[in-house]
Amino acid sequence: MRKETSTNTLNKEQIESMCGMAYTISVLSGRWKLSILGFLLDGGTLRYSELKRKTAGISERMLIAQLKDLEADGLIERKAYPEVPPRVEYKLSKKGKSLETILNLMSAWGEDNKGIRP
Amino acid sequence: MRKETSTNTLNKEQIESMCGMAYTISVLSGRWKLSILGFLLDGGTLRYSELKRKTAGISERMLIAQLKDLEADGLIERKAYPEVPPRVEYKLSKKGKSLETILNLMSAWGEDNKGIRP
DNA sequence: TATGGTACTGACAAAAATGTGAGAAATGAG
DNA sequence: CTCATTTCTCACATTTTTGTCAGTACCATA
Numbered sequence: 001m002r003k004e005t006s007t008n009t010l011n012k013e014q015i016e017s018m019c020g021m022a023y024t025i026s027v028l029s030g031r032w033k034l035s036i037l038g039f040l041l042d043g044g045t046l047r048y049s050e051l052k053r054k055t056a057g058i059s060e061r062m063l064i065a066q067l068k069d070l071e072a073d074g075l076i077e078r079k080a081y082p083e084v085p086p087r088v089e090y091k092l093s094k095k096g097k098s099l100e101t102i103l104n105l106m107s108a109w110g111e112d113n114k115g116i117r118p
Numbered sequence: 119m120r121k122e123t124s125t126n127t128l129n130k131e132q133i134e135s136m137c138g139m140a141y142t143i144s145v146l147s148g149r150w151k152l153s154i155l156g157f158l159l160d161g162g163t164l165r166y167s168e169l170k171r172k173t174a175g176i177s178e179r180m181l182i183a184q185l186k187d188l189e190a191d192g193l194i195e196r197k198a199y200p201e202v203p204p205r206v207e208y209k210l211s212k213k214g215k216s217l218e219t220i221l222n223l224m225s226a227w228g229e230d231n232k233g234i235r236p
Numbered sequence: 237t238a239t240g241g242t243a244c245t246g247a248c249a250a251a252a253a254t255g256t257g258a259g260a261a262a263t264g265a266g
Numbered sequence: 267c268t269c270a271t272t273t274c275t276c277a278c279a280t281t282t283t284t285g286t287c288a289g290t291a292c293c294a295t296a
Contacts, residue, residue, distance in 0.1 A: 020228025034139055059255050084263045085272040105220050110138025166243055177285050202293045203242040
């Protein structure tokens with residue numbers, strides 16, 4: 001996804017050798033990842049089509065891309081059933097669930113602060 | 119910064135009417151914002167030149183841009199002294215400081231999880 | 237008069253992220 | 267045979283973010 005030649009590119013190993021914050025950011029950044037994690041926190045196990053419905057507004061291409069990223073980073077698990085038409089279920093992994101506290105705090109902070117004019 | 123005509127643009131009001139998470143993300147997203155907040159959490163009050171030194175690697179243009187964003191969102195405070203050569207100090211606002219718990223948790227989560235191969 | 241330090245600004249370009257729209261594969265229902 | 271359903275994939279275009287690099291303004295100091 002990133003070009004290795006780019007001056008401003010940090011590859012996986014570089015990121016993982018950095019501070020914890022950098023890794024957390026790298027794993028959560030992406031316009032829809034937190035939404036997806038939120039839906040899976042609420043919904044437990046969801047089919048692709050259910051996620052698609054819940055994330056109305058996001059393009060299919062991006063939904064798939066973000067799901068792939070989240071799976072590659074070990075935050076969600078994908079299970080495909082050999083049926084026709086296909087059925088694929090997504091759910092949080094243990095690692096994904098361990099973000100729950102942080103996600104809740106971020107949400108709460110936003111609620112508390114979003115209206116405030118400094 | 120964003121074009122109002124863009125399909126995928128959410129303006130400030132729209133974001134603030136959304137869930138808290140969306141607001142939190144909108145305020146923290148930007149490649150260097152969390153680093154800057156981290157430095158200010160550690161360092162208290164810092165001059166522009168000190169921030170510049172600490173964020174070696176980030177271009178000056180971006181550093182300024184992110185400082186402006188953070189200030190506009192009320193997370194940091196800027197104080198300019200009428201001297202020559204100029205002196206400008208930055209520090210966290212109360213709102214900025216209130217992110218401390220979240221930032222620490224994110225950092226800790228990253229440390230705990232960055233090495234793990236799912 | 238020239239120089240140097242500090243905190244920026246602006247034009248331009250490259251890179252990254254996201255969107256759009258079309259289509260693929262597999263198979264049971266009609 | 268044709269169609270509908272589901273989970274994706276691909277080529278291409280646009281939007282957004284970030285980087286590069288050259289300047290600016292101020293005045294004290296040499």
